[in-house]
Amino acid sequence: MTGIDFKIFSTDGSARRGRVGTAHGTFETPCFMATATAATVKAMTPEAVRSTGAELAICNTYHLMLRPTAERVDELGGLHKFMNWKGPILTDSGGYQVMSLAALRKITEDGVTFRSHVDGSAHELTPERSMRIQHLLDSNISMCFDECTPYPATHEEAEKSMQRSMRWAERCKKSFVPRRGYGLFGIVQGSVYPELRGESVAALSQIGFDGYGIGGLAVGEGQENMFSMLDITVPQLPSDKPRYLMGVGRPDDLVGAVLRGVDMFDCVMPTRSGRTGQGFTHRGTVNVRNARHSHDHRPLDERCGCPTCLGYSRAYLHHLFRTEEILGSMLLTWHNLHYYQSLMADMRKAIEERKLADFAAVFASEQAAGDIPPL
Secondary structure (H helix, E strand, O other), X not given: OOEOEEEEEEEEOOEEEEEEEEXXXXXXXXXXXXXXXXXXXXXXXXXXXXXXOOOOEEEOHHHHHHOOOHHHHHHOOOHHHHOOOOOOEEEOOOHHHHHOOHHHXXXXXXXXXXXXXXXXXXXXXXXXXXXHHHHHHOOOEEEOOOOOOOOOOOHHHHHHHHHHHHHHHHHHHHHOOOEEOEEEEEEEXXXXXXXXXXXXXXXXXXXXXXXXXXXXXXXXXXHHHHHHHHHHHHHHOOOOOOEEEOXXXXXXXXXXXXXXXXXXXXXXXXXXXXXXXXXXXXXXXXXOOOHHHOOOOOOOOOOOOOHHHHHOOHHHHHXXXXXXXXXXXXXXXXXXXXXXXXXXXXXXXXXXXXOHHHHHHHHHHHHHXXXXXXX
């Protein structure tokens, strides 16, 4: 038997509680991946990342093909050894990053030619090359090379882009090397057009994949449109395969998407926010740079058990960011990752107890209440 293993243990409405097995171990779902773009989670050691509860890391094909190159990672024993990550790894295809280069790239039926943002050198990325790179990286879950349709896009533009992605998906499937514990995910496109989303799901289901990414969302369409597309798309996807909402998102995005049957998520938000002074808490976001925190002896989140909240005050975090000390980014990133992993664990528990709707209601109420100012 080849591919990855996916088991669903319990459901609550559309939400699913499951587990994915790979050649490098398992991860529980619904899950939020640790974003290790260049084979590292910024401001964190792998051991610290694992301590937050993260089981799955996502690395970036585009960045790694440029530096240090996939061939070098392969020579050094693959991504797991290279970055000292013992758990499963998912790699994106490089499609999103290449498409975002705009003036630096050219799309043809064969693939994309582009110039590196690092040194201007010329490169070509095709479905076949993307599969080869992800194979060299030794990724447990590879993503199909697709064209991430920009927003807004006309129906004609979205249709042309989606159909090209479906043709590329066929080529990815043919180029992917099947083996036990390794999987390939197709990616649904179609912008905000329901019929195009449906056509994309049908085409990918016909090809057959180990899981399905939902792409082209969280690109400016707004949460209402995103949830609307999930309401249309998710029920059409194969029920026995993992569903991955790519590039999402804020805590309320995660809760809403899990309610709609999504299993996997990734986003730079918790780590990027951790480096800019924004913390996520049970009562919404907190900007530790604000002067009101300068004398606040309380932890960032009194309900949090992460090392940051157990050992350091808001006043100290405020001081670190005001003085631009590296430790501030480390501590706040650690907290944010812990918060996201705790949120996912709480939702898994709520699904098991068939209380996810109650959990979501309490979550929304607490987030709306906002942070409590110091006395």
